[in-house]
Amino acid sequence: MAMKDMDPERSVVELEGIEKAYYIGDSEVSVLKGIDLKIDEGEFVALMGPSGSGKSTLMNLIGCLDRPTRGKFWLHSKDISKTSEEELARIRREDMGFIFQTFNLIGRISVQKNVEMPLVLSEVPAAERRPRAVELLKAVGLGHRLNYSPLKLSGGERQRVAIARALANDPGLIIADEPTGNLDLKSSGEVMAIMKKLHDEGRTIIMVTHNPEITKDCTRIVRLRDGRVLEEA
Numbered sequence: 001m002a003m004k005d006m007d008p009e010r011s012v013v014e015l016e017g018i019e020k021a022y023y024i025g026d027s028e029v030s031v032l033k034g035i036d037l038k039i040d041e042g043e044f045v046a047l048m049g050p051s052g053s054g055k056s057t058l059m060n061l062i063g064c065l066d067r068p069t070r071g072k073f074w075l076h077s078k079d080i081s082k083t084s085e086e087e088l089a090r091i092r093r094e095d096m097g098f099i100f101q102t103f104n105l106i107g108r109i110s111v112q113k114n115v116e117m118p119l120v121l122s123e124v125p126a127a128e129r130r131p132r133a134v135e136l137l138k139a140v141g142l143g144h145r146l147n148y149s150p151l152k153l154s155g156g157e158r159q160r161v162a163i164a165r166a167l168a169n170d171p172g173l174i175i176a177d178e179p180t181g182n183l184d185l186k187s188s189g190e191v192m193a194i195m196k197k198l199h200d201e202g203r204t205i206i207m208v209t210h211n212p213e214i215t216k217d218c219t220r221i222v223r224l225r226d227g228r229v230l231e232e233a
Helices: 055-062 085-094 111-121 126-139 155-166 185-200
Strands: 011-024 027-040 044-048 070-075 096-100 173-177 204-208 220-225 228-232
Touching: 011 055, 027 055, 027 204, 027 228, 044 055, 044 185, 055 070, 055 173, 055 204, 085 096, 096 155, 111 126, 111 155, 126 155, 155 185, 173 185, 185 204
Parallel strands: 044 204, 044 220, 096 173, 173 204
Antiparallel strands: 011 027, 011 070, 220 228
């Protein structure tokens, strides 16, 4: 799988004083309370913390799925606060790959069509989409499942389809939200082996997890508690 040139000195994500609050009636509820964080190209970072620590909210902000209430966020040195919704959609589609705990696959279309979906949204011609999807599915060990419905696959197989889909547009940044949360031990090991391979190829990975057993290949662990960075290791 091709990869864009990597500069290990270049930051992918820079957060300064990031706060995120929600409003319930007239009351402001703070979820993130002044996050400072820098993630460089080629890192494999785990965001860890108990339920309610803010790790999923932080992931949503880094993934341009939400905007901070206060603070500054640079993505590849670009000030995201000044970016339009249309440009954010393009960034999510072309520059990032998302892997979710619940897979988020479309059951009524085939495994191959699921992997092609990001390419459809990027208006890649069908003649290019199909071989790309087949290549990616073979790379995750599912070349024999091209025409299956995702509903007929095991949880581990579904997550491998989701990984192939995340790679469709060859993103440099992979964002994974509890990628092994719904998997058994064997399937978790298979998924994390693929994640390690992606990191070894040069991709930057940011992974939310509560399971310390799957962080052995991470280059850094960022622990959050009560909306703040507690420590980095």
